[in-house]
Amino acid sequence: MRxxxxxxxxxxxxxxxxxxINVLPVLLLLAVGFAIYTLMERxxxxxxxxxxxxxxxxxxxxxxxxxxxxxxxxxxxxxDFLRYRxxxxxxxxxxxxxxxxxxxxxxxxxxxxxAAATYTDSxxxxxxxxxxxxxxxxxxxxxxxxxxxxxxxxxxxxxxDSAIVFIDEIDVVGGKRGAHxxxxxxQTLNQLLTEMDGMxxxxxxxxxxxxxxxxSDILDSALLxxxxxxxxxxxxxxxxxxxxxxxxxxxxxxxxxxxxxxEHISRETYGFSGAQLESLCNEAAIIALRDNSSRITQAYxxxxxxxxLMGEKTGRHPTxxxxxxxxxxxxxxxxxxxxxxxxxxxxxxxxxxxxALGFVRQIPxxxxxxxxxxxxxxxxxxxxxxxVAESLVFHNRSTGAQNDxxxxxxxxxxxxxxxxxxxxxxxxxxxxxxxxxxxxxxxLSEIEHRTHEELLPFAEELRTYAEYVVATESIDGDIFRxxxxxxxxxxxxxxxxxxxxxxQIAN
Ligand code: ADP
Ligand code: MG
Ligand code: ZN
Numbered sequence: 001m002r003x004x005x006x007x008x009x010x011x012x013x014x015x016x017x018x019x020x021i022n023v024l025p026v027l028l029l030l031a032v033g034f035a036i037y038t039l040m041e042r043x044x045x046x047x048x049x050x051x052x053x054x055x056x057x058x059x060x061x062x063x064x065x066x067x068x069x070x071x072x073x074x075x076x077x078x079x080d081f082l083r084y085r086x087x088x089x090x091x092x093x094x095x096x097x098x099x100x101x102x103x104x105x106x107x108x109x110x111x112x113x114x115a116a117a118t119y120t121d122s123x124x125x126x127x128x129x130x131x132x133x134x135x136x137x138x139x140x141x142x143x144x145x146x147x148x149x150x151x152x153x154x155x156x157x158x159x160x161d162s163a164i165v166f167i168d169e170i171d172v173v174g175g176k177r178g179a180h181x182x183x184x185x186x187q188t189l190n191q192l193l194t195e196m197d198g199m200x201x202x203x204x205x206x207x208x209x210x211x212x213x214x215x216s217d218i219l220d221s222a223l224l225x226x227x228x229x230x231x232x233x234x235x236x237x238x239x240x241x242x243x244x245x246x247x248x249x250x251x252x253x254x255x256x257x258x259x260x261x262x263e264h265i266s267r268e269t270y271g272f273s274g275a276q277l278e279s280l281c282n283e284a285a286i287i288a289l290r291d292n293s294s295r296i297t298q299a300y301x302x303x304x305x306x307x308x309l310m311g312e313k314t315g316r317h318p319t320x321x322x323x324x325x326x327x328x329x330x331x332x333x334x335x336x337x338x339x340x341x342x343x344x345x346x347x348x349x350x351x352x353x354x355x356a357l358g359f360v361r362q363i364p365x366x367x368x369x370x371x372x373x374x375x376x377x378x379x380x381x382x383x384x385x386x387x388v389a390e391s392l393v394f395h396n397r398s399t400g401a402q403n404d405x406x407x408x409x410x411x412x413x414x415x416x417x418x419x420x421x422x423x424x425x426x427x428x429x430x431x432x433x434x435x436x437x438x439x440x441x442x443x444l445s446e447i448e449h450r451t452h453e454e455l456l457p458f459a460e461e462l463r464t465y466a467e468y469v470v471a472t473e474s475i476d477g478d479i480f481r482x483x484x485x486x487x488x489x490x491x492x493x494x495x496x497x498x499x500x501x502x503x504q505i506a507n
Contacts, residue, residue: 067242332389
């Protein structure tokens with residue numbers, strides 16, 4: 001376009017000069033025009049969303065995404081609309097204009113959108129919802145128009161006949177209209193809808209919008225109507241297999257030691273998102289570097305999991321008395337955990353990290369979606385184990401159990417709400433707070449008693465073992481289990497075991 005204009009201008013000037021007209025004013029005019037044009041072009045390039053949407057070819061493809069098999073399959077199916085446009089058109093099928101990816105942060109939604117661009121050989125332009133929201137009314141709408149215009153532009157430039165516009169955090173602009181006092185949001189959203197309504201299959205290049213959010217519940221229903229985001233694809237946290245796959249992808253170019261067991265790591269990282277797993281692999285490599293090691297070992301991965309979960313080791317130096325108390329507390333959690341489910345303790349540490357002075361990492365049994373009352377009770381036992389151990393050893397408690405109590409009462413509350421408590425089936429909205437609180441307190445005090453029974457046989461040994469934990473700072477699950485089994489053997493002989501059922505589980 002620009003080259004063409006320049007060509008015409010030069011031809012015109014030459015022509016005017018040839019027929020004997022004074023070309024000086026015309027030349028001046030052209031120069032001013034050209035200067036303004038270049039300035040505007042520069043401003044547009046830097047304008048709304050800046051560096052993020054470099055139109056470089058993103059070589060990310062679906063093989064770079066671990067897990068998410070279901071989401072990937074659904075997305076590829078949807079994308080075939082773009083890949084086989086001719087056929088779609090000949091059958092008179094309405095074009096697919098928008099795909100909405102929903103799910104928690106860090107699960108690979110952005111990756112999916114980039115892979116989609118590679119898969120369909122489209123230009124890729126991305127922006128985030130928050131970039132459209134400005135103080136000044138009308139700016140957001142203008143930016144939406146810009147994005148679509150630029151998507152078409154860069155597709156043409158790259159010689160592609162389709163473009164993908166990726167809008168991250170769509171909920172920022174796509175929240176229910178009228179829900180906020182600010183009309184800026186409404187105008188931006190309206191503009192987006194207008195752009196999408198105007199898209200045709202016959203247009204070339206064709207534009208597909210992919211949006212991502214973790215709050216699809218607050219989206220304006222107009223966005224989800226047919227002809228707009230009519231495909232919704234759920235991108236969830238990865239399950240164990242998914243995590244293993246992601247770990248394999250993220251460690252592909254890293255020198256792993258032979259002792260590294262990715263399967264074990266994937267089992268221990270329940271609830272991790274893809275982004276957290278990526279960060280885990282990176283941290284493990286950094287720890288190896290600090291340690292001057294040329295290979296990444298399993299132990300580095302273990303430290304890295306702690307770091308991703310709990311934050312960097314803090315420079316805090318608890319007193320020796322405090323360390324001893326923390327050791328007792330964490331051992332309480334650990335014993336409770338092992339009594340509830342054998343082989344559930346991965347390791348125990350009393351090195352302060354993030355906000356915690358110490359913690360026990362558990363190996364989740366399976367990736368479960370449903371819990372029975374017994375399982376929930378057991379989780380409460382584990383949560384209360386720390387405080388109960390403190391009262392067994394010191395006959396008092398500390399502020400260190402605050403989070404544990406919060407967690408325990410949340411679980412108890414879930415029990416009540418799910419009709420698993422003494423008061424039977426309840427309807428959440430008709431349940432008076434007073435009754436709920438009373439029931440939660442009842443559950444907690446019952447289970448506190450049970451926890452006390454579980455830990456009592458270990459009270460004596462706990463005192464000496466806690467000293468050992470203070471000295472070593474961190475104990476591996478297997479070593480802890482050896483100690484626990486020795487205690488159990490001696491306590492069976494010397495004491496009557498308070499709970500025979502526990503014995504069954506533990507053996
Ligand atoms: P989201 O957009 O869902 O918040 P991203 O796609 O931005 O997540 O993911 C952030 C980073 O986390 C990616 O760059 C990648 O390194 C890693 N990651 C996330 N999910 C996956 C996955 N499923 N497979 C491989 N890596 C992933
Ligand atoms: Mg993202
Ligand atoms: Zn605790």
